[in-house]
Amino acid sequence: MREPVCRYEYDLGALARHVREVVAALPARCRMFYAMKANSAAPLLRTLAPLVAGFEVASGGELAKARAAAPGAPVLFGGPAKTDAEIAEALDEGVERLHVESILELHRISAIAARAGRVADVLLRVNLAGPFPAATLAMAGRPTQFGIDERLVTEAVVAAKELPGLRLAGFHLHSLSNNLSPEAHLEMLELYRRTVTGWEAEFGLRCDVVNVGGGIGVNYADLAAQFDWARFTDGLRRLVDTFPGHWREIDFECGRFLVAACGSYLTEVLDVKRNHGLCYVLVRGGTHHFRLPVSWQHSHPFTVRPVEAWPPGLPRPEARGEPVTVVGELCTPKDVLARDVVVDRVRPGDVLEFAYAGAYGWEISHHDFLSHPHPEQVFV
Template structure:
């Protein structure tokens, strides 16, 4: 192996069933396909008792959704830069709802319906003026390329209802990523329900769709995980607007635990008092840890018969930085983690790599072979699920 991912689709399916059981009966559950588009994982998530459909953000994702999903599944399309050709392709793939991000996009979408001879349901993506929930990334409550600022929503409603081919069905509010505070997240959903109902009533919108986004956080660093029982209790107290389909669209929370990333150690070297483990497949194969500074767990899997003959570079009982093969100092997977032993020819393995792994990587930079993807066919060592060594 050079570098690659292995997935256990049943882990993702079990997460979907677990979340489904915690959600109120009025909730529709979609999977954000950008998190993991590996077909066996998607099919497992969409199996009986799993998600109701997918959220997509490109023509390729829309085609994949229709190829993999069972009949009757829901597909919603999002993204801040839907050009005219993409909108035509989304309609051709039969997406159910398009989350519109701007006035120009609404006009483009209307023209696309005229070109394709179709009508389409539209939800306005809204950037709230204030968001009282925190996460690893914020897309709402601040200046952003995403959606209509809240004060512009009345004008957007008027435009959407005036354009041919568009059926305005509601709103999309996706404010944060990576929130692990269950009470705060339920309160955010409650705000979305209240705001959407008031806004729809004030402007004559027949509210049939309210997407409250994803944003459920995963604990990568040993901190307290999202309390699903608390989330279930708090959501159960909410009452959605009558007739509205309320959508949650997590990606990371459903898929993170189903994947592992492994890369071959090429070299172990010291530089000015620091130890570097250099692997094949850094951010060109797994960009998430470095770009979002997530301290993912790391395990060294010994390889006693390496492919290369001769002496092996080695480090023992020390803290290391794991760097990749790209010609940039930014190519780092993890920094300052303890390893008992690591040698050239061994494998470093990172669990919780099932979300924003293969899909999020910089495959083209330098043209190294992309990481492989496969379904897990053997039992992994139990210590691969350990949290980072302090």
């Protein structure tokens, strides 16, 4: 018996074209790393490896995937809760830099590096006080688990300079996520410039590297109105001219912005029914495959692919020109992919295609809840 359609499709050619354009527009000294947390599928990593400066990983597992897909690619290691084993593995694997999230972590890296007779290049990730422009998700300027409180920078710098086995290469500042405004992003980078040059003067430092994180977003509400990379990089060129000359690298580590558009999630409609005045479209799949919509609390954009074939003798309910809520096969009312979206027509047997599903879809989903089959993964 035929299984209902349920798959991810990735267009690797479109991915390569997009990333080439993104990287080519960066001014001198700026480098683009790929943040693997967005999607760590091996075919995507192999496609990206020759196009980006390297990979940013946040676990030993991601490090292993990066090494398997692109053995010689430079790697940055971040993440708020590194284990001793992960730190030791990162040093053994020759990662370029570790992004340090606390003073205790500095001491742990120092002890592991000293025992191994190595010197670890580190960036201090600092949770700045702000204020910052508005974005979907704030990573700094408020209490979070990320980075070193700006009030503790003096203590962190002293430790990084004095502890054995460490070389303080610079700072990592990642304050916003899913920002859609080029002007706001440039404003934030100007704050970074003022802040880091102030620390350099205060502590007698000369930074090799300033990592400005990622945080460039995707507009899921209007797919035609995406972040204007050309406008941003035009402003970035002027801004970089004001950065100190000894900053040999300004590193970006983007994930969603690089890979979201290359992936789609396709799932077959199993039923259309009404319940207490609302119309529900039930699909083969759901948030256990594609958790992004419920995670970000949005209705994910989709189109209906009509399928005319239908078994004779079976009723085929439909919705026409009315709002529908798309739900999955899980036994929870939170299994919602899109809510109150007006469709021209949808029936059981049709296929829904959710666009811009290449980032934080499969990677963040609770795959085995209810033990349903996993979707196919197709790389074109």
